[in-house]
Amino acid sequence: MTSIAANLQHLHDRIATACLAAGRDAASVRLLAVSKTFGADYVVEAVAAGQRAFGENYIAEGVEKIQAIKASAAAPPMVEWHCIGPVQSNKTRLVAEHFDWVQSIDRLKIAQRLSEQRPAHLPPLQICLQVNIDGGANKSGLASHEALALAVQVAQLPRLCLRGLMAIPEPAADFDGACAVHAQAKRLFEEINASGLLPAQMDTLSIGMTADLEAAIHAGSTMVRVGTGVFGGR
Ligand SMILES: *Cc1c(COP(=O)(O)O)cnc(C)c1O
Numbered sequence: 001m002t003s004i005a006a007n008l009q010h011l012h013d014r015i016a017t018a019c020l021a022a023g024r025d026a027a028s029v030r031l032l033a034v035s036k037t038f039g040a041d042y043v044v045e046a047v048a049a050g051q052r053a054f055g056e057n058y059i060a061e062g063v064e065k066i067q068a069i070k071a072s073a074a075a076p077p078m079v080e081w082h083c084i085g086p087v088q089s090n091k092t093r094l095v096a097e098h099f100d101w102v103q104s105i106d107r108l109k110i111a112q113r114l115s116e117q118r119p120a121h122l123p124p125l126q127i128c129l130q131v132n133i134d135g136g137a138n139k140s141g142l143a144s145h146e147a148l149a150l151a152v153q154v155a156q157l158p159r160l161c162l163r164g165l166m167a168i169p170e171p172a173a174d175f176d177g178a179c180a181v182h183a184q185a186k187r188l189f190e191e192i193n194a195s196g197l198l199p200a201q202m203d204t205l206s207i208g209m210t211a212d213l214e215a216a217i218h219a220g221s222t223m224v225r226v227g228t229g230v231f232g233g234r
Helices: 003-021 040-048 059-071 089-098 108-117 144-155 175-194 213-219
Strands: 030-034 053-056 080-083 101-105 125-131 160-167 204-206 223-226
Touching (some): 003 213, 053 059, 059 080, 059 089, 089 108, 101 108, 101 160, 108 125, 108 144, 108 160, 125 144, 144 160, 144 175, 160 175
Parallel strands (some): 030 223, 101 125, 160 204
């Protein structure tokens, strides 16, 4: 086994163990492989090991990789691309044309542009709102109290499909601390779903990375975003 394949296997074991401990079905948590800074050859290797969903932070780098993968001789089976980094207005068209998901929406204006620019031949862009769940200064993401209003607005945009929330909390001192902050994201997710204001329930809570995926799964994560644990240090 290559090391990426071995790393993926190890992560699936970690996810399964965390789900077992939390009394959850292991199939209820998806693994997003964060390939930022790693070349297309790393993605090809992960695809060969069965990984299908990849996350990119930087638009230009991501689009270049997406095009390289699509054009590669060993055309991979359906690969899904998630934009998980900040999206400026002048990059929305590239994102709308190349990505399948955007997890980093924190402003209506960006969502509106993505909806307008999403090509008609593609399915709607799948969206998560990024919430600054622990209120860290200088961090992107909506304040928690703004999330419901934006969710309602985004859910009405024709070429977007609201799927859930994403958060990147500061590293916690220990497991209990990490569980506590992830639990805030879970509570917000449930409050928005219970509001009765959305046309459809959100199904995606994107929390947990290499260091804290067990705590995130304990709190209710349905998607962990793992870079270092799949591809090694950056
Ligand atoms: C880089 C990144 C990750 C992955 O972080 P690791 O600690 O390498 O697993 C997850 N989510 C976002 C938004 C990131 O920018």
